[in-house]
Amino acid sequence: MQQIQIETLSKTYPLYLGNQILRNLNDIIEQVKPDVSSILVITDEAVDAHYGEQLMTYIDVKYQAYKYVVPSGEKAKSFEHYYACQTFALEHQLDRHALTIAFGGGVVGDLAGFVAATYMRGISFIQVPTTLLAHDSAVGGKVAINHELGKNMIGAFFQPEAVVYDIHLLETLPEKEWRSGFAEVIKHALIHDIGFYNWLQKNIHTLEDLRGDKLIYAIEKGISVKASVVKEDETESGVRAHLNFGHTLGHAIESECGYGKISHGEGVAIGMLFAMKVSNALKKTSFPVAEIARWFEQFGYATMIPSGLSKERLLTKMQADKKSKKSHVYMVLLEDIGKPYVQKIDDELILNLLAEELKIKP
Numbered sequence: 001m002q003q004i005q006i007e008t009l010s011k012t013y014p015l016y017l018g019n020q021i022l023r024n025l026n027d028i029i030e031q032v033k034p035d036v037s038s039i040l041v042i043t044d045e046a047v048d049a050h051y052g053e054q055l056m057t058y059i060d061v062k063y064q065a066y067k068y069v070v071p072s073g074e075k076a077k078s079f080e081h082y083y084a085c086q087t088f089a090l091e092h093q094l095d096r097h098a099l100t101i102a103f104g105g106g107v108v109g110d111l112a113g114f115v116a117a118t119y120m121r122g123i124s125f126i127q128v129p130t131t132l133l134a135h136d137s138a139v140g141g142k143v144a145i146n147h148e149l150g151k152n153m154i155g156a157f158f159q160p161e162a163v164v165y166d167i168h169l170l171e172t173l174p175e176k177e178w179r180s181g182f183a184e185v186i187k188h189a190l191i192h193d194i195g196f197y198n199w200l201q202k203n204i205h206t207l208e209d210l211r212g213d214k215l216i217y218a219i220e221k222g223i224s225v226k227a228s229v230v231k232e233d234e235t236e237s238g239v240r241a242h243l244n245f246g247h248t249l250g251h252a253i254e255s256e257c258g259y260g261k262i263s264h265g266e267g268v269a270i271g272m273l274f275a276m277k278v279s280n281a282l283k284k285t286s287f288p289v290a291e292i293a294r295w296f297e298q299f300g301y302a303t304m305i306p307s308g309l310s311k312e313r314l315l316t317k318m319q320a321d322k323k324s325k326k327s328h329v330y331m332v333l334l335e336d337i338g339k340p341y342v343q344k345i346d347d348e349l350i351l352n353l354l355a356e357e358l359k360i361k362p
């Protein structure tokens with residue numbers, strides 16, 4: 001079992017990474033939170049069906065442990081499910097010394113983390129991620145639910161006591177979720193670590209290559225990048241914005257297609273290629289975008305913007321991005337691999353490049 005220390009201004013905590021390490025959960029609870037009164041596990045239906053019972057057997061009977069199951073998917077990050085979690089905690093008389101365990105992907109991590117951040121003004125929580133994408137979301141302490149007017153609009157910065165990442169849990173992950181999570185792994189390499197990027201290109205040719213030691217290495221590197229960015233900027237006032245590489249257009253595509261139609265990672269993959277094109281146009285960099293797109297295609301990513309989307313609507317969505325200022329689009333671009341910067345982009349350049357992507361006349 002490897003241990004990576006996650007350091008932020010507000011808290012330092014361990015992340016444990018390995019295969020079949022979930023059975024150590026009880027020891028980890030005792031180490032990081034010895035005075036726990038009771039435990040609330042929040043999970044979703046799919047994760048519960050595969051591992052719910054098993055997880056509960058790893059928690060010592062001396063704790064009062066309760067499990068609350070939400071539906072799978074983004075819909076669980078709603079006020080309704082947030083409220084239901086709080087009601088469940090109150091009905092079971094959880095006190096301020098209770099511990100929440102977020103057992104699932106990014107959705108459960110965000111929801112359970114926000115429940116923990118706000119229940120009785122904050123109780124401890126541990127992240128037990130079960131998706132590849134959650135190597136990203138479980139680290140850094142951003143927790144949130146959605147409002148019908150925007151994703152992740154109601155939330156907090158709230159760090160967990162520990163993260164327990166058991167790659168054994170990924171064995172049941174559907175292929176599209178591997179694809180979605182791997183885009184964030186590539187993103188971490190592109191914004192921070194050329195050596196890791198070269199390693200990925202050399203070693204990972206299909207999603208099936210992401211197994212065993214290679215998977216652990218890729219996750220460890222991805223987490224290290226996220227950890228180093230978060231260490232420098234916990235609350236997203238500076239370099240943490242670089243984590244949005246590929247997300248400005250990615251989010252716009254996700255939203256225009258309708259959430260769930262295209263996965264987060266698939267949108268981000270197209271967004272990263274687009275950001276490299278913008279970088280080439282502005283800084284005269286020479287990213288071999290077509291070659292990188294062919295590598296992406298080996299994992300089953302669409303590398304073109306889905307046809308039928310309107311460039312004007314995509315631009316409007318990009319202008320509404322949380323990182324935009326006064327309706328101007330700000331994108332994370334690359335000077336080189338590992339050297340990101342944020343730049344305001346003219347609408348005209350975006351429209352021209354989108355038109356090229358969509359193969360329509362500007």
Ligand SMILES: NC(=O)c1ccc[n+]([C@@H]2O[C@H](COP(=O)([O-])OP(=O)(O)OC[C@H]3O[C@@H](n4cnc5c(N)ncnc54)[C@H](O)[C@@H]3O)[C@@H](O)[C@H]2O)c1
Nearest residue numbers: 046072073105106107108130131133134137142169172173
């Ligand atoms: N907090 C952050 O810093 C941060 C960063 C990135 C993304 N996010 C959030 O993460 C969410 C996306 O996370 P996600 O991609 O993990 O989605 P998810 O949590 O919805 O999981 C994807 C699907 O896989 C299923 N699943 C999860 N683990 C499984 C397993 N081991 N075996 C079988 N099925 C399993 C889930 O039930 C779900 O249907 C979004 O809401 C996004 O906003 C947060």
